[in-house]
Amino acid sequence: MSSTFGHTFRITTFGESHGAAVGVVVDGCPPRLPLSLADIQTDLDRRRPGQSRLVTQRNEADTAELLSGVFEGRTTGTPIALVVHNADQNPGAYDHLRDVYRPSHADYTFDAKYGFRDHRGGGRSSARETIGRVAGGAVARRLLTEVAGIEVLGWVSSVHTIDAEVHAATVTRADVEATPTRCPDPRAAEAMVHAIEAARADGDSLGGVVTCVARNVPSGLGEPVFDKLDAQLAGAMLSLPAAKGFEIGSGFAGSRLTGRQHNDPFVPAADRPGGVATSSNFAGGVQGGISNGEAVLFRVAFKPTATISSPQTTVTRAAEPTTLAAKGRHDPCVLPRAVPLVEAMTCLVLADLWLRQRSVDVLPRRPDDR
Secondary structure, eight states, rough: OOOOEEESEEEEEEEEETTSSEEEEEEEOTOOOOHHHHHHHHHHHHHHSSTTTTTTOOOOOOOOEEEESSSEEEEEESOOOEEESSOOOOOOGGGGGGGGGOOOOOOOHHHHHHSSOOOOOTGGSSSSHHHHHHHHHHHHHHHHIIIIEEEEEEEEEEEEEEEEOOTTTTTOOOHTSTTTTTOOOOHHHHHHHHHHHHHHHOOOOBBEEEEEEESOOTTTTOOOOBOOOHHHHHHHHHTTTTEEEEEEEGGGGGGOOOOOOOOOOEEEEESSTTTTHHHHHHHHEETTTTTOOOEEEEEEEEESSSOOOOOEEEBBBBOOOOEHHHHHHHHSSSSHHHHHHHHHHHHHHHHHHHHHHHHHHHHHTTTTOO
């Protein structure tokens, strides 16, 4: 089972939903980077359960403990280990699932692959494993902010059939955090709250889309042919629990345009390091798998939460038909808590590619380089 992500900047996550703890080891972070627990806790607080009435009410503070890799407020260049202890785990609440497969969960597929599974809330397949991603992503965010000035911001752009109107160039973190939905459009946010609460009351769940923008990304990030920036982002996003779709720039809508409509013309730009910009951004900031200096803009689709309280037909491990209605705590919509997950994976991809680009630029460029 692979639990490591990244090349130069790498994370390895560990832990299960109802085990003793979850956490991450970050390897490849440069030394002397200013880093505090507060930098990490801020993003963990945005991910944690119980933060509003729209999400699961599992009572976890998700307080991080720093075990290694930081001394006197700066990284040492050695592995950074972070752990979050599970305080409100209740494995006994899942005993009824020991021999039953939950519809649209990983119960059956884990059994098919390993011949054994952790039925306590899904174990390693639970979204609780994303704590390690968010903690590692917070370290990556600190690196990007400190050395590259890159800003990564995500928001909920749709829930079910409700679409928000958001200007990606001007939306701020304050706009996103103004409502529990993390949708910066107040009109849409209010409608989303009503829809999510209605779905919960009906024993159902809703899906939606998170949009993310990375600003001030320098040109040149991305490794052709197989480690293209957009390919890395797609793999990172689709590794998230409940993620079912990814599109960058114009995405699927671009297939309905002509080349003349879709191409991004180059224009002079004195404020850019290379003196070049594009007058449109259908490419989403990536051309040929390499960042072009424009904002990197993409969207991630999340399915409705698989755990619902309505009765559903399923089978046991012995393939006997049965009916299951979920008990306990679950998210009627994952979107509000998915925003920090999308941001974390974006930061991890960009930090890794930024460090890899540094290895390309070890020799100074000459005036006559072409």
